[in-house]
Amino acid sequence: MKYQAVLFDMDGTLLDTLEDLRDGVNLVLERRGYPQHTLEEIRDYVGNGAGVLIRRALPEGTAEAEISEVLAEYKEWYRVHYCTKTRPYPGVAELLDKLAAAGVKMAVVSNKPDAVTKELAKKFFPGLPAFGQRDDVPRKPEPQMVWNALETLGVSREQACYVGDSEVDVATARNAGLPAVIVSWGFRTEEQLRAAGAATIAATMEELWAVLA
Numbered sequence: 001m002k003y004q005a006v007l008f009d010m011d012g013t014l015l016d017t018l019e020d021l022r023d024g025v026n027l028v029l030e031r032r033g034y035p036q037h038t039l040e041e042i043r044d045y046v047g048n049g050a051g052v053l054i055r056r057a058l059p060e061g062t063a064e065a066e067i068s069e070v071l072a073e074y075k076e077w078y079r080v081h082y083c084t085k086t087r088p089y090p091g092v093a094e095l096l097d098k099l100a101a102a103g104v105k106m107a108v109v110s111n112k113p114d115a116v117t118k119e120l121a122k123k124f125f126p127g128l129p130a131f132g133q134r135d136d137v138p139r140k141p142e143p144q145m146v147w148n149a150l151e152t153l154g155v156s157r158e159q160a161c162y163v164g165d166s167e168v169d170v171a172t173a174r175n176a177g178l179p180a181v182i183v184s185w186g187f188r189t190e191e192q193l194r195a196a197g198a199a200t201i202a203a204t205m206e207e208l209w210a211v212l213a
Helices: 019-032 039-045 050-057 063-082 091-102 112-125 144-153 167-176 190-195 206-210
Strands: 005-008 105-113 131-135 162-163 180-183
Touching: 005 144, 005 167, 019 050, 019 091, 039 050, 039 167, 063 112, 091 105, 091 144, 091 162, 091 206, 105 112, 105 144, 131 144, 144 162, 144 167, 162 167, 162 206, 167 190, 180 206
Parallel strands: 005 105, 005 162, 105 131, 162 180
Antiparallel strands: none
């Protein structure tokens, strides 16, 4: 195999979480009389964590106190309903099985809250270490979560690869010193990924496997 370890982003890479994110955002916005957002609008807003998602979903100029309250309501809702419609993308389980059979170590690195990241990984990818956003670790594209994952796996940066689906992931891999494979089935178009600097893009699970192998 080309790499001893592969680190995966979660939302838009391994899991299609978009409908649950949309439902949660629209619910808290509706409660306060704000306009609702389409799935495609939410797709554009995600990638930098819940705080940025809510800030983008609220009208420009919303007071900071209001943003904080809406964010707290959203987090409370999502803590309970984070896995109503969420599901792995087709072929993910098979890809992970092939990597495991080849002796590749894997982990999940996500800007979702750490507890939710771990619960989703436990449900859909048992045995994979999972690292989510915590107050004491800066979120991606800062590289610390990636380095923490590699330390846990016992693999150096030179022997690892990072797989994601957004401009945040392109920057994360670059900041962490890892080669990146960016998938185009997630939350960004290929054009957006190219514009963000993605050099290697996989459109299918077969293409991703070919690059990793």
